[in-house]
Amino acid sequence: MNLTDGKIWTEDIPEEWKRLYVGSRGINARLLWDYCKDPDITWDDPRNIIIYAPGAVTGTTAPASGRTSVTTVGCTTGLYLKSNTGGHWGAELKYAGYDHLVVHGVAKEPSYILIEDDNVEIRNAKELWGKDIIETDALLKEWHGEDSRGLYIGPAGENLVRASSIHCSLYHAAGRGGGAAVMGKKKLKAISVRGTKPVRVKDPKKFAEVAQEMRENLRADSGAQGLHEFGTSGSISAVNEMHAFPGKNWQTGYTENVHPITGQALNEGGYLKRRVACFGCTIGCHRYSVIPSGPNKGLASGGPEYETFGALGNGPGIIDTEGVLILNEICNRLGLDTITAGTVSQWAIESYLRGAISLEDTDGLELDWGKLDEVKQTIEKMAFRDGKLGNLLGDGLKIATNKIGQDSYKWAIMNKKGLEQSNVETRSAKAYALAFAVNPRGNDHLMTETFAEFGSSPEAVELIEKLTGDKKWASSHFTEFRAEIVRWHEDCYEITEALGFCVFTSTAAFGVNPDNMARLYAAATGIELSEEEMMLTGRRVCTLEKAFNVTRGATREHDDLPWRLMNEGAASGPLKGETNSRAELDNALDQYYTLHEWDLETSWPYRKTLEKLELKDVADYLEKRGLLPKE
Amino acid sequence: MMEKLLLVDMDKCTGCKQCTLACSLIKEDLFDPQRGRIKVLKKEDIALGVQLVCEQCESFPCVASCPNGALSRDEATGIITVDEKKCTSQGACVDACIYHSIRLHPESRQPMFCDLCGGNPYCVKHCVPEALTWVDKSDEMEKKKKKLRSARMAMYRDLKKEET
Numbered sequence: 001m002n003l004t005d006g007k008i009w010t011e012d013i014p015e016e017w018k019r020l021y022v023g024s025r026g027i028n029a030r031l032l033w034d035y036c037k038d039p040d041i042t043w044d045d046p047r048n049i050i051i052y053a054p055g056a057v058t059g060t061t062a063p064a065s066g067r068t069s070v071t072t073v074g075c076t077t078g079l080y081l082k083s084n085t086g087g088h089w090g091a092e093l094k095y096a097g098y099d100h101l102v103v104h105g106v107a108k109e110p111s112y113i114l115i116e117d118d119n120v121e122i123r124n125a126k127e128l129w130g131k132d133i134i135e136t137d138a139l140l141k142e143w144h145g146e147d148s149r150g151l152y153i154g155p156a157g158e159n160l161v162r163a164s165s166i167h168c169s170l171y172h173a174a175g176r177g178g179g180a181a182v183m184g185k186k187k188l189k190a191i192s193v194r195g196t197k198p199v200r201v202k203d204p205k206k207f208a209e210v211a212q213e214m215r216e217n218l219r220a221d222s223g224a225q226g227l228h229e230f231g232t233s234g235s236i237s238a239v240n241e242m243h244a245f246p247g248k249n250w251q252t253g254y255t256e257n258v259h260p261i262t263g264q265a266l267n268e269g270g271y272l273k274r275r276v277a278c279f280g281c282t283i284g285c286h287r288y289s290v291i292p293s294g295p296n297k298g299l300a301s302g303g304p305e306y307e308t309f310g311a312l313g314n315g316p317g318i319i320d321t322e323g324v325l326i327l328n329e330i331c332n333r334l335g336l337d338t339i340t341a342g343t344v345s346q347w348a349i350e351s352y353l354r355g356a357i358s359l360e361d362t363d364g365l366e367l368d369w370g371k372l373d374e375v376k377q378t379i380e381k382m383a384f385r386d387g388k389l390g391n392l393l394g395d396g397l398k399i400a401t402n403k404i405g406q407d408s409y410k411w412a413i414m415n416k417k418g419l420e421q422s423n424v425e426t427r428s429a430k431a432y433a434l435a436f437a438v439n440p441r442g443n444d445h446l447m448t449e450t451f452a453e454f455g456s457s458p459e460a461v462e463l464i465e466k467l468t469g470d471k472k473w474a475s476s477h478f479t480e481f482r483a484e485i486v487r488w489h490e491d492c493y494e495i496t497e498a499l500g501f502c503v504f505t506s507t508a509a510f511g512v513n514p515d516n517m518a519r520l521y522a523a524a525t526g527i528e529l530s531e532e533e534m535m536l537t538g539r540r541v542c543t544l545e546k547a548f549n550v551t552r553g554a555t556r557e558h559d560d561l562p563w564r565l566m567n568e569g570a571a572s573g574p575l576k577g578e579t580n581s582r583a584e585l586d587n588a589l590d591q592y593y594t595l596h597e598w599d600l601e602t603s604w605p606y607r608k609t610l611e612k613l614e615l616k617d618v619a620d621y622l623e624k625r626g627l628l629p630k631e
Numbered sequence: 632m633m634e635k636l637l638l639v640d641m642d643k644c645t646g647c648k649q650c651t652l653a654c655s656l657i658k659e660d661l662f663d664p665q666r667g668r669i670k671v672l673k674k675e676d677i678a679l680g681v682q683l684v685c686e687q688c689e690s691f692p693c694v695a696s697c698p699n700g701a702l703s704r705d706e707a708t709g710i711i712t713v714d715e716k717k718c719t720s721q722g723a724c725v726d727a728c729i730y731h732s733i734r735l736h737p738e739s740r741q742p743m744f745c746d747l748c749g750g751n752p753y754c755v756k757h758c759v760p761e762a763l764t765w766v767d768k769s770d771e772m773e774k775k776k777k778k779l780r781s782a783r784m785a786m787y788r789d790l791k792k793e794e795t
Contacts, residue, residue: 063759134676137675198661198666199661200660204661208656274679277646280652281647282760283759284645284647284759286678288678302678
């Protein structure tokens with residue numbers, strides 16, 4: 001649909017795309033390339049599109065297959081942005097009969113989209129604008145029924161804040177990269193969906209068999225069991241023991257008494273009200289937490305996740321269960337990505353302590369580690385761009401470090417692309433380091449993840465052996481074979497998302513894999529792809545995403561890591577003093593680009609590479625713009 | 632063969648809807664949450680799922696409520712069957728069910744009843760968190776089933792009260 005002129009239409013997905021790109025993230029990448037490859041189309045240009053797409057098998061009993069990819073030109077980096085969310089919204093869109101919702105243009109007035117099967121309308125959102133996530137969801141359900149499912153932005157997205165996140169089903173979010181600001185710019189507040197049509201697959205019997213195999217794998221998997229019992233934050237104690245849990249803006253890796261900010265503390269302290277699943281998920285790692293007593297009794301929200309306990313707990317030094325629950329609840333209400341909100345807050349604290357920003361710049365807030373009330377106010381200011389501090393932080397670290405200058409980039413935990421890093425200690429995890437550096441949307445774990453390199457389960461060790469030839473490489477401090485590990489995980493992660501699976505099923509737990517995904521896809525669609533061909537669709541999409549960034553001027557120098565991690569050693573632990581040094585990263589990048597058959601100097605894909613992946617038209621466009629490297 | 636019981640525990644339900652989808656798959660070869668004989672009442676704001684399903688109960692008010700006598704009950708199993716020729720889709724049984732478990736099929740408009748898949752409920756296999764379990768019948772398990780059911784019904788009433 002086009003918000004500028006109100007036109008609404010449907011198109012069939014070309015059959016060929018289902019073989020080349022499968023679905024969701026893959027087809028989204030193709031759509032974004034087709035509509036927005038011209039680099040004049042910046043994130044805030046009316047020609048930028050935003051695409052919402054559940055997976056190829058969303059809405060079925062394939063376990064944990066209910067996820068949705070959201071793709072656009074990102075506001076935080078100005079580059080390719082895919083963000084992915086759980087919840088129950090994507091399945092509802094599928095039941096309404098749609099695979100991809102493509103939104104063009106900019107509305108004149110605040111608007112929301114209503115989808116009830118074949119009835120699709122663009123409606124006035126005057127009454128929703130300014131409302132927080134909870135209020136917005138309640139109003140949409142009041143108007144369109146308790147069974148409708150909502151996706152929306154909060155005040156942060158309306159205010160074009162870089163840390164804003166797109167929420168759906170209240171507490172689930174396509175959080176990273178400022179997709180919510182793209183919606184804010186389009187004056188698109190929300191999308192309410194109700195679908196009542198069945199989803200059919202080609203061969204139900206075969207499909208059920210493969211889905212059962214996946215389900216039983218996950219049932220038996222220790223990682224999946226841990227995720228159900230303690231949530232994503234159940235791993236914090238173990239990460240902390242590795243001295244790899246970032247604290248005080250990545251100046252520490254170990255926190256003496258970390259227990260209050262772990263999933264175990266949620267269970268033991270009576271905070272965990274319910275274990276919650278996204279649509280069709282047999283793991284159920286999400287939490288719904290409530291403060292059971294005391295002055296904040298009754299405060300409730302979804303989460304907190306590992307990343308939130310990191311970015312808003314250990315990061316700013318809030319080693320306090322209720323403190324993080326309070327900050328998490330504010331972010332869930334205002335529509336903020338807890339990772340970016342936390343990382344930006346930590347940068348502000350350190351900038352103030354170092355004298356790079358003054359008391360005037362903080363609007364009188366005396367920032368320091370461990371001050372809950374100050375962090376709370378910082379986050380609220382950020383969401384509303386309130387005062388000097390709110391305006392500075394609302395733009396994210398990429399812009400804020402330019403404004404403040406001095407050496408403030410040295411403690412800004414982002415790479416050259418400009419997205420704030422998620423809470424993985426890349427100095428002691430070398431495949432993660434490479435994966436973060438080459439991630440097209442900036443440095444985080446949500447375009448690919450290489451959890452297997454820790455070798456923390458027999459399945460992980462077996463996978464590393466398969467990829468490197470020897471199980472001895474299943475340890476995260478090695479620099480050998482990291483490019484091979486990253487590239488395999490890129491492809492696997494991509495097809496996982498294209499089908500709609502949660503990436504935990506294939507890269508954190510081990511129940512879904514390229515082989516059973518290929519068989520499932522064949523049962524669902526009749527499109528027979530071998531395991532290798534399925535993985536190649538992942539490679540194709542990753543290369544297309546890379547090519548998109550090439551049009552925006554991204555080169556090898558954008559594939560780096562935060563200054564602090566490249567230049568300052570880890571503070572303690574077995575890898576004390578370890579960095580992601582330039583030399584180490586360069587070596588990893590050389591290997592990675594070589595594997596991909598990309599040019600070492602520019603990092604750009606060659607024509608022959610693109611043509612091998614059936615992306616000849618992409619090569620032609622890049623050549624026209626002088627962006628093809630010489631072979 | 633040992634008699635069995637279906638236990639339905641709300642506290643373990645994550646609201647994922649696998650059970651409903653599994654039911655629509657085994658009964659109709661497709662995926663549709665509206666066609667599950669078991670349904671999950673989902674309250675997103677409090678992250679709650681309440682499972683509602685025919686309990687093969689002892690009072691079966693649905694049978695008496697039908698003005699056409701379209702429903703009959705198997706005395707041994709408690710399973711309700713619909714006489715398609717007699718059913719006129721008025722939905723009296725939907726209102727009569729004290730466990731709020733009956734829905735009309737979106738296409739045929741006939742009420743749907745759980746038949747426990749003839750003694751091997753397909754939904755149970757899909758419920759990894761074990762909110763649904765298929766256990767050997769005993770006095771203790773009968774008691775537990777009723778206790779779990781009371782908790783679900785109390786929650787259901789609370790939610791409906793809130794709505795009005």
